[in-house]
Amino acid sequence: MDIFTNMAIGFDVALSPSALLYCLLGVTLGTFIGVLPGIGPLAAIGVLLPITFHVPPTEAIIMLAGIYYGSMYGGSTVAILLNLPGTAASAIVALDGHAMAKQGRAGPALVMTTLSSFFGGCVAIIIVSAFAPPLAGFALQFQSPEYFSLMLMGLLAAAVLVQGSFLKGIGMVLLGLLIGTVGQESISGVPRYTFGSLHLYEGLSFVVVVIGLFGLAEVINNLSLGAKRERFTSQVPWRELIPSRKDMRDSFMPTVRGTGIGSFLGVLPGAGPAISSFVAYAVEKRVAADPSRFGKGAIEGVTAPESANNAAAQTAFIPTLTLGIPGDAVMALMLGALMIHGLVPGPEIVQKNPEFFWGLIASFWIGNVLLLILNLPFIGLWIKLLSIPYRILFPAILSFIAIGIFSLHRDPFDIYLVIGAGIAGFLFIKLRCEAAPLLLGLILSPMVEVNLRRSMLLSRGDPTIFLTRPISLVFLLLIVAMLAAVIVASIRSRGAGGQKSEASQEDNAQNVP
Amino acid sequence: MKTTRIAGAIGALCLAGVLMPGLAMAQYPNREITMIVPFGAGGSTDIIGRIAAQALSKRLGVPVVVDNRGGAGGTVGTQAAAGAKPDGYTITVATTSTHVVGPLTVKTKYDPVKDFTHIGMIAETPYVMVINPQLKATNVQEVIDLARKDPGKLNYGSAGQGSTTHLAGLMFLNATKTDMEHIPYDSNAKATAALMGNEVQVLFGSMPAVLAQIQANSIKALAVGTTTRSPKLKDTPTLQEAGVKDYRASLWLGLSAPAGTPPEVVKKLADALGESIADPAVGELLEKNGADPTKMSPQEFSALIASEIDVYGAIVKGMKK
Amino acid sequence: MDASNDRDENLISAILFVAIGTAAMIIATDYPIGSLRRMGPGLFPLLLGGLLTAVGIGLAVQSLLRFSLPWSFLGLPALATLRAMFFVMLALAAFAVLIRPAGLFPATAIMVFISTRAEPGHGIVSALVLSFVLAVTTALIFVYGIGLPIRLWP
Structure with missing residues (x-):
């Protein structure tokens, strides 16, 4: 069977009126739910899962997939406009995207987000359809030591992406890892850092931390700036919604690189998709002629992580479908939905259910097209959000935060946690400690720990296991290279007296958030 | 497609059946039921739990939402279930690990017998x-x-x-x-x-x-590990046949609720579970996933748990030398 | 702002890192450490706490080496900041306290009303109107739209 016959089978299924309808329904619902802070892809799918029980399996999974990337897209939108990210990936996109919005360039930021995620998605789909089985085999090469080294590299990339002191970035990563150990430990069940509180047994929920550190801290910071607060442009003419030719040119290569990084990392269950946007951002900052633009509205800082994230979202289906290993909670929910419909994921799913597999793949593509059609006209509408006076907007943001967070576990304790995270986030803004690296530490913490512990068991206590396995060694060498680059850069800037001018430049930009 | 439609029709009928007496009787269930699955999503307990959740949802007329709470051999989620309000709106998947092996090997705060009202068996694998x-x-x-x-x-x-x-x-x-x-x-x-x-x-x-x-x-x-060959792997011997003396281990999965759940609620859940397992569509789904549907009353299921605790307890004690 | 401010921020961050790192290590000693081969639940947090402390010390040394001026950061935060922080926190806390007993509608309305006090500019009437409008909107979106199982009223 070649790829064209496969895709023909796929489009036959995906272009049937019912499949199209469910796909459209999925991306629309997903987008609208995704823009609500605190309700990310996971909650969106969780809430809408029961609807799909009454739908045939292929249509059900097409709809769920639509909800999934629709809500991711909606999440990026609200992250860019209001600095209210709901996922780690959108927190990265918000770094430069929100800075662009503050410069009155929300339109180009959103359009480029749409285009780059479309590009990333499409390329990743081609990769999935052509190389799914070999990529699944490759994913199996990744065992505990490889995952550990990969995550170490991802964490370092996250520390690199901050402005200013690299040590601060490392500190924030470590802080995130530490926060991630709160709760009952997964191997022996010992509760750690719970201070006897049952609420903390399950750890700190990621959404709570991200909403507090970003959204709430942003609100406090904006209020504290009072009259000095940046005013968003109230009227955006249509012409300014469209990205300039320069935006396009500046975005092209970053999008290609981001797509490559995302497609590759997405195949690795769990750790891969989480770190893809961090790595993509760090790479752009490294290759950029002027890294100091990052964090102040660099278009590459939006398009690279966004394309990486969307590409990873597509390739993440490979291990889920062909190996039956869900990468994250969202994929696990998808897997559950499949099983309920009697579709057992595994190496034979492609042969046994070709209409399903290729139909799903084709629907990814159709979903991305629908998302593009759906979102471009909406961008003008989203931007109108910014013309609402802040004194009306911020109580609204607070209510969405409160209700969104409460809906997670219906536990008021989560709201107290958000308050704590908000104060911490405000302090971080004042201290110019960037919170994004902390998020990656938080997500990866349990995975880093179990893979480290497992690697040591496998090697019978010999730490050189990380050096003797080739793939793991490659990541460690990349880490060394990154560290070397950081050290060289800091020596050079000190030698040239660039330290001071860089610092003062940052001040100008940093007052903005 | 066809089976889905039939299942849907059966579901609709059952829904009607549940709703009508529901108007006259107590209002249970009138909102979503949380089913704790004390293992990570995608594992066997999760799959079977989800099949049961969906079947129950059709029969009870309310969503049965799966809540994955993995960790420490399933004891983390089971602990949460033991502490939940005994109102029938939180149930949990009880397995060999959560209700027999876990309490014997991990220091659990719950008692697998005293802290639960057992509802019935789903399947054995x-x-x-x-x-x-x-x-x-x-x-x-x-x-x-x-x-x-x-x-x-x-x-x-x-x-x-x-x-x-x-x-x-x-x-x-x-x-x-x-x-x-x-x-x-x-x-x-x-x-x-x-x-x-x-x-x-x-x-x-x-x-x-x-x-x-x-x-x-x-x-x-x-x-x-079972004493008889599995119909799914007819050519694979049992461990006893392969020469490992006295080896016998299988995993069963059932449903339990926190102790103190009202008897009429337990009966409703047990009836819905029994009907679900008897449903050929559900049975087919379970078997596709490698599990043999097994029906047991609340009493039979409780008795099984008690006897397994004795059997495994002896083994665990012997191993702890 | 100038580079001295940058140093102060780094120094305060450093103190924060050292404090959290040390506290994490002290608490982690309560958990079994295990061995390198069979790591216990205490080893990973101990390691992280140690690294965080080390990074904090490194950061402190780095900023102290670059001769520091008195901490400009510790100048009293403006009254506006304190006011904003106070009312925003109070608003959210009120929501947390009220959501269970009072339901979504009253909790949201009261939260919005308190939050409008965070900065000057809202008259009582406009604040009341905003509270009502947002409570209705969120109820429509979350309860009727998405169908979250949250009670609207006591």
């Missing part, structure tokens, strides 16, 4: 001794020989420290007087993936997690 195809062995005896030649060199995986799959492995080591290193994972799916990647060479995996991979020849089944 055998353990399968599977190996990575690169391992130079074609039968159980050759694995034993390899392990004896190089004690502690082979790795065997499990779904977690103190999990039933861990215990099934320990039982094997104990019975064959061999030594292998135990590598814990956090779900059956991850342990199976690690077996495929040759990070571990041997796994006593639950049937639902390994069946698809066995059929695809990416891992090799050597024996099953």
